[in-house]
Amino acid sequence: MANGTTTVDVGEEQLPARPGQERGTLTGWIQDLIYTVDHKKLGILYIGMALVFLVLAGIMALLIRAQLAFPDGHVVSPQTFNSLFTVHGTVMIFWVAMPLAFGMANYLVPLMIGARDMAFPRLNAFSFWLTFFGGCLLFFSYVGAPGLYGSGGAPAVAWMALAPLTSRAFSVGPSTDYWSLSLLVAGIGSVTGAINIMVTIFCYRTKGMTLSRLPLFVWMIVTTMFLVIVFLPPLSAAQIMLTLERYLGAKYFDTQAGGSAILWQHFFWIFGHPEVYILALPAFGVLSEVIPVFSRKPIFGYPMMVAASVLIGFISAGVWAHHMFTVGMTSFGVTFFGVATLAISVPTGIKIFNWLATIYGGKVRLELPMVFAFTALFQFLIAGLTGVMLGVAPFDWQLNDSYFVIAHFHYVIVGLILFAVFAFFYYWYPKVFGRMLDKKLGFWHFWLFTIGFHLTFDPQHIAGILGMPRRIYTYHPGRGWELWNFISSIGAIFQALGIIFFVLNLIWSARKGKVAGDDPWDAWTLEWMTTSPPPDYNFEKLPEVRSRRPLWDLKHPDDPDWKFE
């Protein structure tokens, strides 16, 4: 634990400076972040870590696009390219998207439910540092894997580690071990973090904050954390089995010794598909907070939104094999998982309709958070529909493992999740740092990134339809893929420029931004009641919560929500 030796009650953050710790200097600030068990600082740490890894894995993506910009490219060697897409995928999922979800939950959940901190503050720090060191372990493979063996490098087995490519016959040297052990470490961090957040939500709500009055963001986080607790352990188990196989002679996935490559696929995807919802549900949560506030209406159909989220959580347990339609399942298996997959589009559709109905009839303020949230919603509509195409098994036989799939899941992970995260930044940054993000820089960020996103990923749908498989480091001219890949690579530059503007905005606004005040958006959830940034103890006093929009009730005593619930 971060500070296992101290006997101070860390639930209270009114700690005196530790011996050797300076207050008010950069060193002091860094020391404070390392020692901290405060959920807000840990939230910032999670998100800051995610941004650093986002930039690193983003540079890898730029190299990938540079290599594929022209046919017969020679920017990187095939071996380098293969490790680039492996590390890019792994890092973006496990050390960017998941920490973003955990960071958002860490910062917002206690504030939204009116709690002083998480249920287990030290466990919270433990979770973060495990995740962080897991990421470091993966990156260390660039240095460590060539090590004693003199062979290998960063792992090059694809982010789903296609067994038996991971067996010792095909993955010489320790690079694959870096992949599996770093995921194991970070996986434990995620599960402990999820337990912590679940306990906080169920046991530390303020007076009157019943489950039926939880902000939707918190409900989405409940579902997310449930999925983490249930479905990360299969992945951790698979990593342990892989390590046993590689070092102690077990034979689970090694086909040369009678193991099964399909078994690995099942293990990976029984985690891997719920993982998609682990990433997407917090993004849904952000949309469910931002869209009502900027449409000036309560969310349409709150109970249906909650039911749909929980239903998505449950159905997502039974759809994993739709990633395996092409492995050669029986017709029954294909149809069964096809049915489950298409069924999940119903609650997802309900969510989209509810957001639509929230906007409809409102008075939409097109501020930056809303612009990002709306774009995320629109792009998610497209991502959902290409998902339906992939869910129709025969169509999937053509589309799976092609660039169409690449386009589809980047539409989900960038088009929905990253855009929702940007909405999160523009909406809650004033709460976290007390200053507004700059509008002009934000405008540049939005347009550069949105144009870049569409230039990059829209053409990939067509490349996939024209038969371009994923994970190829080169292609011959004449296959009809040149133009689409070229446009795609140009788009990557736009995205990179957008991110530069975003990071500049984060840094510039922290010192020079307009002072925000407690409640710059005229919002309704509890976190806007306290100061910006909130004090260590979060709230001085809290009203009894009587509806889903406690601040609405305070601002409109003549027309409170609780009359209608």
Add this chain to the structure above:
Amino acid sequence: MKAAHHPAGRDRDVIEGTSGIVLWLKCLILFILRICSALKDRREKLIRRAFLLVIATLPRTVAAQGAEQVRAIQNIFDPLSKPAELINDTARLTLLVCLIIFLVVGGLLLYSVVRYRRKSTDDDTMEPSQVYGSNAIELAWTIPPILIVIVLVLITARTVGEVNVIHSSKDTIQLRVIGHRFWWELQYPDYGVTAANEIHVPVSYLPSTPRPIQMTLDSADVVHGFWVPQLNGKLWVVPNHRNMMWIQPSSLGIYLGNCTVYCGDQHANMLIRVIVEPPEDFEKWIAGQKAQPVADPSVEDGRKEFIENSCGTCHHIAGTPAANGVFGPDLTHFMSRQTLGSGVAVNNDENLRSWLRDPQVLKPGCRMPDMKLDDKEVDLILAYLKTLK
């Protein structure tokens, strides 16, 4: 080529195998589109034009002229083989349903955000009327998606059943495809022929006399994927897990495909070439593959170099006892192939010389090592290989 005497054999417009619910839905959608086109409203026209534009941006290959035509552009919506056509029917319908949903919901989203945006004249102290929800409306938009899902499920089940069949009639050609890192071994058990990388199959001109090719997919090492989009969807090639897949091409040509599952350094250059030729040409090719190579005394030195450099440890050449390896492609009729290294380069003198000098130049990471041959050895072996017709 004799191809010119045959019709192009594009029978996919025949509504054979497109009965039942698919046909019914097609009629329904055509009907809706007809109504749309009848409307003079400009907005409708715009939507239709956008739809047509999307379809038009997808390049389509031109109809076959002969067996030499390389079908490099493999559009999944331009199938030329029975199972791919079955998949295409489902795919097009799904695409259409999704496009309609996108236009309706996307249009509503854009409409509401534009229509209900705050105007500069608005009084900011006034909030819009607070609507909390409506069970009737929730129900109304839950039922249509459920109905669409049911339709898609039925179509899925039907097409899965139609494509997931195993052919065993006497007209069926059995073909065993074995994935290796990073090339394809091909066995025609009916003919006793072993080849590599370039699949020769006869065309099925008429649906009444089909000659399906029943492929058995096996892997010698890791997972690979077999995909030629115009012939069929993809299927994994998994060690210890035999998969079955069939094709029934209706047009002549050379179809290009790829390994679709990442299998290591040279996954990108594990290419597939399916040569669909007239039945007579196919029989001729089979006869050529069955023949023993003619021993040419003028290249005896090259043959010796081939054996002395242990090439035979990995490669097999019929009639040469010292060349009986199974790790690399069979070279008995090496010169009958159009490409080298599983499609990485054209099979000509220049590329072959480069390959013999160091295979890692053309295909870095492939399993064949640099044999460190000098110029003279390369020339001799090259001359010998060129006699393996």
